[in-house]
Amino acid sequence: MLFHWDATVNTLAALTGLGFIVTTLSLPFTTLQIRHNTKIQRARFLLDALALFFRDEMIQKTFARLDWNEFRFDVQTTPTSPEVLSLDHLLYRLDALGYLLRSRALIPDDISVLTFRILRVMEHPEIKAYLAYLEKLYQNGGVHVVPHQDARWLAQKLRKKS
Numbered sequence: 001m002l003f004h005w006d007a008t009v010n011t012l013a014a015l016t017g018l019g020f021i022v023t024t025l026s027l028p029f030t031t032l033q034i035r036h037n038t039k040i041q042r043a044r045f046l047l048d049a050l051a052l053f054f055r056d057e058m059i060q061k062t063f064a065r066l067d068w069n070e071f072r073f074d075v076q077t078t079p080t081s082p083e084v085l086s087l088d089h090l091l092y093r094l095d096a097l098g099y100l101l102r103s104r105a106l107i108p109d110d111i112s113v114l115t116f117r118i119l120r121v122m123e124h125p126e127i128k129a130y131l132a133y134l135e136k137l138y139q140n141g142g143v144h145v146v147p148h149q150d151a152r153w154l155a156q157k158l159r160k161k162s
Contacts, residue, residue, distance in 0.1 A: 042110050049111065052093060059093065062086040063117060066124050073130040087130060091148045094118060098150030101157060108161050115158050122155035 053059055065071040077084055097114070100106045111118075121127055134147035146152070 042106070045106070046110055046113065049097065049114065053114065053117070056089075056093075058086045059090050062090045063121065066121055066126065071124075071126050073126045073133070075133060087127075090121065091127075091151050094121065094151035094154055095148055096150070098152075098154030098157075101154055102150060108157060111158075115161075118158055119155055122151060 062071070071083070071087075073083075073087075097106070097111060097118070101108065101111070131147060131152070138145060138147055
């Protein structure tokens with residue numbers, strides 16, 4: 001006889017079966033916990049991102065000047081001037097958000113509360129002039145990188161969504 005069926009169940013087999021059942025039943029709970037934790041992490045990130053934008057006096061002043069059309073980019077302005085430094089500060093923060101979105105660490109809904117500000121900055125004519133100036137400056141210097149590429153990508157992504 002090739003096969004022998006033993007209908008007796010020993011303690012080890014019973015515990016193994018019970019363990020398998022408990023593991024199987026706990027999978028949906030684990031999935032719910034992971035989803036819940038992901039939401040909490042994204043909410044924390046959003047609060048941190050908002051703090052980065054709204055508690056930073058330099059960013060607030062730069063945004064207000066852009067929003068009220070008081071900001072003018074002048075090619076003669078030195079790169080270390082307060083105006084250019086504050087503008088770069090804001091653009092690099094937008095680069096960071098764009099990078100996180102592009103790498104799928106975030107989704108557009110995670111930063112929807114900032115959409116107005118992001119688009120207001122990136123669509124401002126003075127910002128466009130500044131970015132065009134930087135692009136030309138980079139090309140003339142032999143640097144073949146699009147300045148603030150992630151911030152531009154972010155604005156494009158948010159434009160499509162809104």
